[in-house]
Amino acid sequence: MIKIYNTLKGELEEFKPLKAGEVSMYVCGPTVYNYIHIGNSRPAIFFDTVRRYFEFRGYKVKYVQNFTDVDDKMIKKANEEGVTLQDIAKKYIDAYFEDTSKVNLKEEGMIRPKATENIGEMIKIIKTLIEKDYAYESQGDVYFNIENYKKEYGELSGQSIDDLQSGARINISEIKRNPLDFALWKKAKDGEPYWNSPWGKGRPGWHIECSAMSNKYLGSTFDIHGGGQDLIFPHHENEIAQSKCGTGGEFARYWIHNGYINIKGEKMSKSLGNFFLLREVLENFEGRVIRFFILSAHYRKPIDFSDNELIQSKSGLERIENAISRAKERLAEKVSNEGENLESLKESLENTKDKFIKVMDEDFNTAGGIGAIFEIVKDLNKALDEEKISAKGLEIIEETIEYIRTVMEDVLGVLLKVEVQVGNMTSELVEFLLELRREARDNKDWDFSDKVRDRLQGMGIKLKDGKDKTTWSI
Numbered sequence: 001m002i003k004i005y006n007t008l009k010g011e012l013e014e015f016k017p018l019k020a021g022e023v024s025m026y027v028c029g030p031t032v033y034n035y036i037h038i039g040n041s042r043p044a045i046f047f048d049t050v051r052r053y054f055e056f057r058g059y060k061v062k063y064v065q066n067f068t069d070v071d072d073k074m075i076k077k078a079n080e081e082g083v084t085l086q087d088i089a090k091k092y093i094d095a096y097f098e099d100t101s102k103v104n105l106k107e108e109g110m111i112r113p114k115a116t117e118n119i120g121e122m123i124k125i126i127k128t129l130i131e132k133d134y135a136y137e138s139q140g141d142v143y144f145n146i147e148n149y150k151k152e153y154g155e156l157s158g159q160s161i162d163d164l165q166s167g168a169r170i171n172i173s174e175i176k177r178n179p180l181d182f183a184l185w186k187k188a189k190d191g192e193p194y195w196n197s198p199w200g201k202g203r204p205g206w207h208i209e210c211s212a213m214s215n216k217y218l219g220s221t222f223d224i225h226g227g228g229q230d231l232i233f234p235h236h237e238n239e240i241a242q243s244k245c246g247t248g249g250e251f252a253r254y255w256i257h258n259g260y261i262n263i264k265g266e267k268m269s270k271s272l273g274n275f276f277l278l279r280e281v282l283e284n285f286e287g288r289v290i291r292f293f294i295l296s297a298h299y300r301k302p303i304d305f306s307d308n309e310l311i312q313s314k315s316g317l318e319r320i321e322n323a324i325s326r327a328k329e330r331l332a333e334k335v336s337n338e339g340e341n342l343e344s345l346k347e348s349l350e351n352t353k354d355k356f357i358k359v360m361d362e363d364f365n366t367a368g369g370i371g372a373i374f375e376i377v378k379d380l381n382k383a384l385d386e387e388k389i390s391a392k393g394l395e396i397i398e399e400t401i402e403y404i405r406t407v408m409e410d411v412l413g414v415l416l417k418v419e420v421q422v423g424n425m426t427s428e429l430v431e432f433l434l435e436l437r438r439e440a441r442d443n444k445d446w447d448f449s450d451k452v453r454d455r456l457q458g459m460g461i462k463l464k465d466g467k468d469k470t471t472w473s474i
């Protein structure tokens with residue numbers, strides 16, 4: 001039974017999907033006017049892990065994450081650089097994929113819609129909102145009419161409309177009826193990109209895009225909506241208002257929000273100027289280390305980012321990898337039937353399997369999950385200290401490393417780099433030979449390709465050719 005801390009309720013709740021065995025989730029994506037910083041990488045990595053965990057637990061997941069490719073900051077950037085909005089969007093979407101591919105996001109089956117490709121859907125919802133008196137047009141802009149949604153507004157952020165109103169800046173413009181009314185549609189100024197609408201030339205407000213895209217791909221009621229804590233108010237609050245009034249559904253049933261990444265105790269953000277780009281961090285640390293670092297803390301807690309923390313994550317990851325390479329080397333040795341059966345390792349493996357599910361079921365506690373892995377790694381190392389291990393014991397070792405690999409790579413998405421001494425070669429050399437063989441195969445040089453395969457086989461290394469990659473084992 002998976003439990004989720006639902007921001008909407010302010011407590012842990014048992015997850016009951018709308019459709020048995022299926023999960024629909026929507027996560028707010030980046031505004032593509034700059035390279036992503038390490039703080040933006042946290043929701044990308046965490047929600048990718050949520051998806052992977054649901055799949056591990058047997059669910060079919062439909063996962064939507066948008067790209068905001070039109071907004072004020074993007075228009076400003078395009079003007080500064082003297083290029084079009086589309087040029088800016090393309091540049092930073094390409095960069096997003098380039099950077100995030102290194103932290104191993106699962107792209108397969110993901111739906112990544114762009115705001116500008118869904119303007120028609122947004123206009124449709126805005127029209128409905130106007131018809132129902134939940135929105136009004138004012139001098140070419142359209143605003144959500146808070147007055148008619150007073151009772152429920154603030155349910156996600158836990159703020160009352162009175163608190164919000166007294167906190168809102170006194171609005172001197174005559175365009176809005178209430179300072180809390182937010183833009184659904186903005187009239188285009190001279191020289192700005194625009195789309196035609198019933199209210200003239202303009203562009204959508206930011207919040208409406210997520211209402212439109214989640215509705216298009218997941219329907220008016222779906223399971224999970226995610227994003228960073230900074231999006232709770234006003235973005236998610238406004239999404240709820242628009243969607244409930246405009247599509248008639250319940251909207252998202254579970255709201256999951258990840259915490260910030262801090263630097264020296266202060267939130268990392270573009271506006272504070274204390275941020276590190278993911279691509280800068282990738283110059284010094286591998287993506288798998290960054291991913292492991294992000295998942296080492298509970299997602300709702302803030303994480304302190306520093307080189308030191310990353311170095312620690314790297315050494316933790318190496319501890320896991322070293323145990324696996326030790327185990328693989330041991331497996332490559334000749335087997336005798338005499339020796340330890342490693343029953344205690346078997347028991348510890350079964351306990352770890354239960355524990356991993358138990359902690360991850362409790363609100364995706366990746367920190368606890370990693371803790372469980374460290375325990376089994378300790379027991380694996382202890383087992384490997386045995387002088388003699390029986391064939392049965394070796395089977396348990398094999399099962400243990402396969403389990404560690406599955407959890408680390410498939411569920412947590414942290415790819416392991418295991419160096420194994422194979423005869424008088426290292427696994428790095430094997431990888432290099434495979435790379436040469438792959439090039440030869442691309443050039444249809446089958447003689448060379450077969451020669452590499454046969455020689456490696458002679459050294460006890462088995463190759464398995466898959467669709468786009470060759471794996472090897474000893």
Ligand SMILES: [Zn+2]
Pocket residue numbers: 027028029210235239
């Ligand atoms: Zn959003």
